[in-house]
Amino acid sequence: MRYYLTLGLTLLCFLVNGQENYSTLTQKALETMWKAKDETGYQKALTLYEDAFKIYPDSIDGTGLYKASVLASELKNYDKAFQYLIPLAAMKADEDGYPGWDYVIGESSKSEYKNLLDDPRWKTLVKSALRDKELFYRDLREIQDEFFRIKDYSFKEKEKAAVLYSKIKNSAPYLPKKQQNYSILFKVNDSTTTSYLVHLPKDYDPENKYPVLFFLHGAVRNNVLTDYQMPAENLGGWNRFYKKYADLNHVILVFPKGGKKYNWMTPDDGFFMIPEMLKQMKKAINVDDNKVFISGHSNGATGSFSYLMKQPGQFAGFYGFNTYPKVFTGGTFIENIKNRSFINFSTDQDYYYPPNANDDFTRLMEGIKADYKEERYNGFPHWFPQFDESEAAYNILFSDLKTRRRNPFPKEISWEYDDEKYGNADWLSDIRLDTLRSKAQWHKALNFKITKWMKYDEKDSLITEDVNKNAFDFPRKSGKVKAEYSGNIFKIETSCIQSLSILISPEMVDLDKKIKVFINGKLYFDKKIQYDRKLMLKNFENNRDRSQIWVNALYFKV
Incomplete structure (x- = not known):
């Protein structure tokens, strides 16, 4: 009796604020459903949903219809289940973003509506849902096609190098979006x-x-x-x-x-x-x-x-x-x-x-x-x-x-990795490991111990327990590179590295002058370089980056 008296007072208080109160009442219904252990609990949850529908008919949403239909199905109240399921299935999308057909033919539909599967009304809903799904994906494809629609454009590899660079940098073949x-x-x-x-x-x-x-x-x-x-x-x-x-x-x-x-x-x-x-x-x-x-x-x-x-x-x-x-x-x-x-x-x-x-x-x-x-x-x-x-x-x-x-061309880079897929960092590229080599003295792991951790106990109270764990794990050997450049001079230090490439941009160096590359104190390169058109186009195709355009790559075996 106390439950229903409290519910009545709550509903009376809710009558003032419209949608907010519908949401609060359906949230209470959802929590009641979660806590339910038998049909009595399910019936209480369904009653709360139905009360919300009656008091706030203009606020009825897909989630409410969905939960109410599942509860009615579980209670084997078939007419009531279809009363909520039929308008739900007709919805294009509810506030959670799910189109109505997904509730009928989605992954969990057969388990959630297991008691309805032999009803002729279910077969009718499935037939309509399959048709709605087809229309939905057709519309979705059209919308995606419109998103990717751009102006015609192309780059010519035989274009003068500096002109090609400028065209890539300033390319903008974009159209308004609907x-x-x-x-x-x-x-x-x-x-x-x-x-x-x-x-x-x-x-x-x-x-x-x-x-x-x-x-x-x-x-x-x-x-x-x-x-x-x-x-x-x-x-x-x-x-x-x-x-x-x-x-x-x-x-x-x-x-x-x-x-x-x-x-x-x-x-x-x-x-x-x-x-x-x-x-x-x-x-x-x-x-x-x-x-x-x-x-x-x-x-x-x-x-x-x-x-x-x-x-x-x-x-x-x-x-x-x-x-x-x-x-x-x-x-x-x-x-x-x-x-x-x-x-x-x-x-x-x-x-x-x-x-x-x-x-x-x-x-x-x-x-x-x-x-x-x-x-x-x-x-x-x-x-x-x-x-x-x-x-x-x-x-x-x-x-x-x-x-x-x-900064697409940072003056300094510090990069460490243990997986060849990640051997790239801005203008350092295609770095390859050689973990059989000895580490340089400056190549050290940084870590610390964690001694306290918080968790919820069986009463859902947050407690702190003692632990003894490292903050980071290091399951594989790593390689590391420290690199910098100033003017046309690159200085690189490596540890457990077999080879690497330096990517060059005309915004980093003066291409009319020689480029010098020192690796571990030894001079590896002292020459002028030119634009590589194929590299420019390939790089742009790979990442579509108009601000970080590479015009040449210098490869070094360390």
Whole structure:
């Protein structure tokens, strides 16, 4: 009796604020469903959903219809299940971004609606859903084709070298876009696809260059790859402040979809995806090559940090909310951060990475004079972006993004790696390992111990336990290069390196003069060089970077 009295008072209080109260009531229904252990619990949850539908008929959404239809099916109330399922199946897309047909013929439909499968009404819904799915993908292909439509253009290899360089640098064959949001199908391999969502500024002008911010989602092992994404599932909820500040600052947002095997953290199978997605986008929209950034939360923040450690060349800066700063596919070569920057937004109640470890990590960053900043927010758990108080962090992120630019030709590079796939760093290229050699004295691993870790106990209380673990693992031998140039002189030091190439830009050196290259104190090269047109065109085709154009490559066996 007390339950229903409380419910009645709650409903009375909810009558004032419309949509907010519908959301609150359906959230209570969802929590009741999660806690339900038998049909009585399911019936209470269904009653809450139905009360919400009656009080707020104009607010009924796809998620509410979906949960109500599943509950009715579980309770074997077939008529009521179809009462909610039929309008749900007819929806083009609900607020979570799922078209109605997906509920009927999606991966989990047969298990969720197992009690309805023999009903003739189910067969009718399946037939309609298959037709709707076909129309949906037809429209999706047309939208994607429009996104990639550009002006005709071509480069002639026989063009004068300096003219060809200028044409590549200033190429902009872009057209206006009909939409603000585009879901783009992405081929992972011959049998696997996923997608990324592009959110353009409302006033997107193809004549202007725009910053780009990738957001990498967390919980990669619990996510599945999807062929399409709808705007609402990425632009609201926890990501609401990304949208708000991206729109205010005319930043293009990109939301890739990762899964258990193909993602940005572990394993390494999907790590190629973000650079490849960026390359695709540069073919279609006017991206500022020197203002491309990566951010993420949880596993996504670890992914952002991993690109900084393993493949930073195409990016200007990196951010992470509740970051675990470690490479999980190999060694964490922390001095690589000196080639770019990282801002970590941490909390003091985070089970994912403890505050004491963040303190030690920050001290390590200060010791190597890295461009690193940690912003600590006390009183918040791992899911910090859920809270309105997190808006201050987004202010910091976008303030940094506005002023930060990549230097495509840095004067100094420090690069360490243990996987041949990642032997590139700006103008250092195709570095090859020789780990049988002895390490140079300056080639040392940086690490620290973590002694405290936070976790939730069986009562869902956050406790701290003693641990004894290294911050980073080093499962393989690594090689390292320290390089710098001034004028036309390059000085390079190597450790456990077999060979490398130096990429040359006319914005780095004077091509009318000799270039000198010293490696480990020995003069390896002292000549003039010329433009290599094939290299220029091949390089542009590989990365679509108009700001970092290489006109020659000098190969050296160390």
